[in-house]
Amino acid sequence: MGRNSKLIWLLLVAVFIGLAGCSQSHAKKDETENKVIEHEEKTESENKEKDAEAEEQEKEEIQPIVVNVIEPTTQDVIKSLTPVEMGYGNDNEKYKAELEKWARELARGTDSTPGYDHRMIPDKLGPDGQVIKGSPLIILDEAEFVESIIQASEKGGDVELPLYVTASGYEMNDAAQLSEVIVGKYTTYFNPSVAGRTKNIELSAEAINNVILGVGDVFSFNTTVGPSDEAHGYQPAEEIVNKKLVMGIGGGICQTSSTLYNAVDVLGVGYVEKHHHSLSVGYVPEGRDATVSYGGKDFRFENTTGVPLLLKAVVGKGSLTVEVRTSTEYEAQMKKGI
Template sequence: MTKRSWVISLLVICSLIGLAGCTEKTETNQAIDEEKVTEPQQKHEQTPQEAPEKEEEPKPIMVNVLDPNTKVVIKSFLPMEMGFGIDNETYKKELEKWAKDLARGTESATGYDQRMVLDKIDSNGQIIKGKPRIILEESELVDKVMTASAMGGDIELPLYVTESGYKPEDVDHLGEVVVASFTTRFNSGVVGRSKNIELSAQAINNIIVGAGDIFSFNTTVGPSDAAHGYQKAKEIVDKQLVDGIGGGICQTSSTLFNAVDQLGVSYIEKHHHSLSVGYVPAGRDATVSYGGPDFQFQNTASAPFIIKSIYKKGTLTIEVRTSAAYQSLIAKH
């Protein structure tokens, strides 16, 4: 009985050991299977490598030129394409030509440069405003573009605006003192010529010339053509007396010259006729033609004055007047 119990116990123990071995094997196999499943899944779930980003191409260097009043771009340059950095001299010459055309204008475009149109006093004593002098400094513009061409960017046109050099409170006193005067004579029977002298004299009457102002006869008088009331009369062209619209206005400009020549002014432009004229002494004339020769002077005195033209039958007198307080400043030294 004891032996039989021992045998049964031994069988039970062996069975338990077998079961434990099967369980361990099953767990081991299960772990191996999980590894087999997990490994490819992990490989499948790996984030694919992103393609390297392409480097952006550098933007070309550009110079924009702006109008300082409107802030509008009027011209854009690509300096490298125009030779900057390779042939700067040629590049600069192109800029100089462009700046000159921009300032002075071309046949198809008006330039930025603008002559001063002087203020005038009307018959009621009110001021008729003219226009300031505007200068586009060409060399400064070229230098600004050349400097900006290295890195690019925006630049503004170097425009210089000059207003008339007088104070509004001066106006009521500018007629107080006559500081210069000159009179010429003409044949009042020659109707066309007389009319032309009258019209041009009216155009310069009561013009205010401030300190530093530049007077231009052609700008002040304007076109001397039939549309503005000018008539046919004799005029000198290439040493010949010919009929032309506006003949006689040179007597007005010459009379004005002989008056202002008694003052402290400097001449910017002045021309003689190709023939002697009888209304002023030899060499004392100033020929003009709209769109051609002009008579220009600058008031270099430190005070303003006013031009008075007195047209009468057969005579033209030009007076220069100023206030009593400025008389000593206007006189020629």
């Protein structure tokens, strides 16, 4: 091999060695760059996960505690409360006072919204001896309701309205026998020629006639009789208002309530509400009257006799008689004080 040939061969070898080294250098560089990119991507992904966790935690910390109030029959949410916004944890006395106010409105209603509380409308005995159903007593326990919300205010949750429904305290198969014996009776008199007053007495007497009072039932005259207005057939007649005799629609129904009072009074029932007129009335002795006014004063009593009763109201020509009856079996129990 000549000298020039050797030089050429050496140059080629050098070139190949250089190219190989360059190739290895580029490979290492690419590998390093890939590792850097992978690390950066991993770091970025981890940071995003951390940011997401932090954001979620922040949301959980900021999310206010909520108490949902549930209507038990429909299971609907009638209102969602945020306790902290109402003073819980900061002014608990104010918070409780707000809850008590709302509970009172829910139970008793407002000028625009009816309440959950409903007085019992008693069952009646129909002309054919069949029972005509009324409606049960419904009470929203305000104190229990407020306490349940306060307990739930710490962690949130659902609170059902504590509604208590009480049906009339008598057995259906006893109804037919409740007219057997009279255990209380009272008669008052009026002038039948005064048409308006006579009509009002007849309508109110019919409303309480054949009413069944179970054991423990609370009778409300206003709830049972209903509105004494023109729409329900009541007529103008004299009535006592603020110690004066004035003309008013429904005048005379107080004679019905007063006659009923004297009939049940002999049984020792428990009085829930009873009012006297501001003037003496002529149809019962002094202090033996029970005035009523729909939407105002009421006559209410509880059947504490221990047995079911039946009210009978009979209007004659110028007379009103209210009788309290029960079955022969129950009369015996009453006499024994059972």
